[in-house]
Amino acid sequence: ALDAYVDPDDPEGADPLPWAFGAMGLADRARHLATLYLNELADILRDAVDARFEFVRYAESLSMSQPTFEPLAAALAAPPTLVDAYLKELTLEALSTHRPRLVLVSTPFPGSVYGAFRIAQAIKAAHPEIVTVLGGGFVNTELRELAEPRVFDYFDYVTLDDGERPLLALLEHLQGRRGRSRLVRTFVRDPDTDQVRYIHLAEPDVPFAEVGTPTWDGLPLDGYLSVLDMLNPMHRLWSDGRWNKLTVAHGCYWKKCTFCDISLDYIGRYDGAAASLLVDRIEAIIAETGQTGFHFVDEAAPPKALRALAEELLRRGVAISWWGNIRFEKSFTPELCQLLADSGCIAVSGGLEVASDRLLQLMKKGVSVEQVARVTHAFTEAGVLVHAYLMYGFPTQTVHDTVDALEYVRQLFEAGCIQSGFFHRFACTVHSPVGRNPEEFGVTLVPLPEIRFAKNDVGFIDPTGVDHDRLGRALNKALYNYMHGIGLDTDVRTWFEDKVPRPRVAKHFIARALRA
Template sequence: MPKTLLVFPPGWSPVGPYLALPVLKSYLQEVEQYKVDIIDLNVEFYDDLLSYRHVEECCKRYRESKDSFSSNVQLTIELIQKSALNVDEAKDIFRSKRYFNLKERQYAENIFRNALYIINHVSYGVKYTFNSIDLPYDYYSTPEIMKSLADTLHNPFISFYEIAFLKRIQREKIEFIGISVSGCFQLISAVTLAKLIKEECPSVKHVSLGGNYITRLADDCMKEWHPFFEYIDSIMMYDGEEPLARLLEALDSGDDNLDCVPNLCHAKGGKIYKNHRIEQTFINDTVPDFDGFALSKYFMPELILPVYSSRQCFNHCAFCTIPGATGGCYRKMPISRVFEIMCRLNEKYGTRVFSFVDETFEGKRMEQLADEINASGKTFFWHGETRFSPTLSTDVFNKIYQSGCRQIQFGLESYNQRVLDLMKKNTRVDWIDRNIHDCLNAGIPVHLFFMIGFPTETKEEALNTLAYTENVLNYSKQVCGVPYSTRGFTNFGLVMGSDVWNHPDKYGVSVMPKSQYEDLRLEVDYVSGTGLTLHSMRIR
């Protein structure tokens, strides 16, 4: 079997590990008996970026780039640099119980702000935050991305890979590299890595991309040929377990014909071919294997491990496309197995905190998990996302709180029944009121996701949703004594593959022609006949 390494590239938040590669590794090793290594280069990148060595170098470059200052400005700059050079202490605070001391946490946060201020000022248009790495190239434009791949001044991944990673591939004679691309900010780093591997690592015979985001790009934006295939050999679409196993099997046999590998997008003779698609009906219930990830480097005081109890989503909201990139039907694990996986991870890695990454963690199944945890006497803490439901009650939320649940995320989307019905949310406003009331009174903070500007939504309806979410936060803090409830909203975006995209007439929408320049943009412009427009969504 090819010597295999799976990589999570930079461009993601470094607060905790992403689940995809540990799940693939456990499946390949336990079910298929293939040895696989994994590495999280994202957290390695941030650990190096926010290191004394790098910050000191950036401070020196910052001083050399400035000629003269007023005495006040000079003093301010010196104080910022002095603070930034304590970056290793700030990391120690974030990775220890010192984080829970408010003064120490604020001290560390200030150091990180100052360090990023200095780093961003000498990074030639690259902007770093804890949620993204934004290069001065358009992530939605193939020509821009291709241009970035050799730009050593504006593409920091080139030097990072050459110093920190390529030597490992060469030394270990890795033969297969799989790169997970789950968001747009990972795209340039992923293709940069593929290019460098092709140029400098002759042992590697095959480079494949996989992940939710690259699946959607391959589905909707890659038709006949794409320049990425100058440096990659394939894209694994949808769930990766079986396609990756069959791909490794084909490569091991020396078969250059990859037409038999399901869900694979690959190139031959200057054309792209998308193999037969299999709809997954099984759920991978192996225990995720995080060995290979530097678990001590995540920027959190206690290790939080992601887990899931189901795949796909049983609802089909009109605006959503993410489950479509998973493939297959909604399927779920027995809750007893979910609890067993949590116990196994606790035993192996010492973690007590779990983040459920299900598209929707059903309320009834949350209650079943709570029963398992409460009966065991174990001290676990967890959070997850669910839907409003008439089956959730005060007693259920009390049990869930007792089991260690410390946040529930709800896809509110709108507080208007007409808009909810149009969105195909299958939610009632009275369920929303009752669930939030009972959840907060049980002591569980909520996070409310919602959007503004769904087709035909009026300004009054949008304001009603905004007012409702503000009232929830006030009620949470002032009445229930739960100060940690939050909300987050975005403007509605028309995404390729959604029901609105597929049936625009049903929603009173006219889709605008897509820019040829931004050929990789999944969100498209549109005109709505009624309701808010793209320009009127900035509601204060």
Template sequence: MQLYLVTPPPTKPCEPGLSAAAAAELLRRLGVETRSIDGSMAWHRFMLSPDNLAKALLSAETLGDTPGKLLAYRRAVRTLTSQPPALRKPATYQDRQAYTSAIGHFENLIGLAARLHPTFKLGVAQIASNESYLRPESSAWLKQMAESAGPFDDYFTSELIPKLADSGANIIGVSLTFQQQAPAAFSLAYLLERHLPNVPRILGGPLVACWRAVDISTQGQPFTLFHRIVAGDDADLAELASELTQTEISTESVAHAATMAPLSIALDEGDWDDYLAPMPIVPAALGRGCYWRRCTFCPDHLHAARCPTSFDGLDGWLHAVAERFPNGAMLHLTDSALPPSHLARLSDCISKNALPLSWHGFVRVEEEFADADFVGRLASGGCAMLQLGVESASHRLLQLMGKGHTPELAREVLHTTAAAGIRNCVYLLFGFPSETDADREQTLALVEDQVQNISAINAALLNLPRGSPMHRKPSRFGITRVEPFHADTELSLYVDFYCGEGHPRTEARRWLDHHFFKSAAVRSIIGGLRSPMKANHLCFL
């Protein structure tokens, strides 16, 4: 039995999607003949082809786009004559102004391609309807999109479905990671039902697992477009692998297979030269689950406990990646929190064997990252950037968040890692229940006194995750009312919240606009940079 797993668009076109590739790798370890297809990258290639953009430009003119907008489109199209594209040239990342210009042209190319489908808005890893009440968190809109012509159909019918038909696929799986992929996923299922009606269709992936974890129903339309829906836990995978191999495979076998090596993309799959990055970016998870699982605003406790890859498997995989990419590769380690022990092993393997590899990923603010010797090992072992979940510099809020670190430790970590030459991308969270201006000012003070040690900032407003401790026991955090962000968005993993008459998100947004983003320190860190690729590119800047 030949199983094909598809990553639907749109995802960031700078690296392969991981969820389909990782599931394919795990199933191969269990004896299932499985391949993955990055349908998102292929869709970008199709959408931004010269012929398609020429048609889009005619459509933009017919629709009456302004002369300024048409000029921007034509300038963006002219950039395609440069090979390789600017976003694949290392020199582009040495100049933030050049990088921002290249990003602007790329966004204009996507905007131009969207003019062939004027009822939709397209962006980098984004899709939306021009009607604001139609959202990808709505099962009704997903059904409507599946049954109507949309921006993905031409690629699906002219390239992807014929490729699947020619491959002899016996089963086709669609792997969802992000909500914005859902419209394409159900559109693909609708078209597969018509073009390949005898091939079973499976829906799975991290987003499906999250839906199931918080009891969001996957029954009824549009989910009936799939023959089977799997959450991807060990029991699901054991059952699927047993059916496809006609042998009995236990959940213990699945758990063991997951620890054999990092879960990553098959290195011989994919068109690596298509991705918009200065070197190949190889996504990988060094294990499953979070080792902390105590943040009160996070639902990770609903999923399986940490199951790390073996050290021997990690070493072997690093050598395989280095052999495949002798001129260098960036490892994007996608774990929600990377354990210091595995980072030490990874870094030592890279440095001792002089492997041409760099890496970046999320870490907690831990004591190890304030240790100069430990951090030196990471820097020598290819650490390009750490994505640090600092969140706040308020002692009180950090305790409420369950973060397990102090502002003092965060400052030590930032100083130590920056001194070792490691970029720091700092993640800050605002709009927490009971948050005051004084709390926010403490966070701003941290940024201002650590400005030389911070390479990038991701300042976000809290969307309350369903199933998180804060959502399950709102009164403990002063939350008096919880409600959806929008009507008919029953598939959303997040909700809005109020504390009495106060709305923390609105209050925080106002403070950010009036104070935080006007700080000279914050402005110097951001520096006019536009990067919708976020950390995927920030590790090079």
């Protein structure tokens, strides 16, 4: 069992890079080594400057499902670190260049919240008259019950869900054309009571077909680094190179998965657009950025919409490379997979989750392991790379279920159906069906404390009593090796630290499913 990648032809540890890059991959090899060097620099920054530093997420524990504002408030009151000083300098430089009256700060994840508040802190200290607004995925998910007035020492307004309608209403308010009571999905601090108020005048959202084309105007697109931290060719897509981000549709057309936040607007409200309009947007983005790589960041891009998009791209002769998230459903026939490949599709990612038909049904995923095998194989046969989102720790999942799941995953790699994967530990959220109806899944929720700030994850008690953390180490270790083509002929039980039962999965289950 390998903790890290070792070249099977050179197990004494000479050089794994020729296996990954071949004789001609000199630039890729240099990028990988430079990325490893950057990771070393990050370690130094953590040790010498700020223990919370990370490139991808920064001080996320201060805000992720954090019921109280105290930890973040204390961090913001502390002397600035070297990174804080750089961020302040960049913020003031931007203010000097653009002289804005209104600044919008988007926080997609908890790991961007501390930086967002430091930016707002710098703005208010230098130019208190500038109006600041907080929004983004973190707000939409975790601050829906915001009751902490100190947030408004930094931000004048906090808006929920799609930003277009709340911001149009806010702009009218700031221009004196709309009263405060007619704001849309907006938190404010009441000046009389110093309490947080949520104001929402129900108005229709801007249709997806009318929201306009994303723009990167003003960003130095040639100045961003492409990093290559993992040798797997599919895995590198997330960080190597720059992709124009675009959505095929708003929300999820399926919106049934019980682990997902389907009660939230960005998932639960599905709204599509014509393929001709999507290709118009693609052409406009290419004209602006000069780059033809696209990442469709839908929760799950609809098969019908992807077919129409592919046909429109081919009809117009628009040559792009694209990849995106899908559901591994039977609509993705070999014919459709080939059509998508012809239109420029180079990779897809989708959820196999727990790789157990019983648990997939409990999740209301709408797929089976056999079906996933056939769909992923069809994509691979069309020359499209496939990444599988995997999950462990779902309610009622047993040790035996986990061993079976790893055997399914091993066979999928062995058959060439998937090239990459990632195991996520299931987290129960208050917005998911599991969090809303735990009794249907045989679990009991751990009571939450009083919430004044962030609310999302909620602990639960599963009567199976499985140590999923211990199992997760084995799953991730096995998967890392599988992604490098290693250990595919090894009994899956050898990856686990403790003795586990023999898999109940037939040895050639996936191979037989592909022949059926």
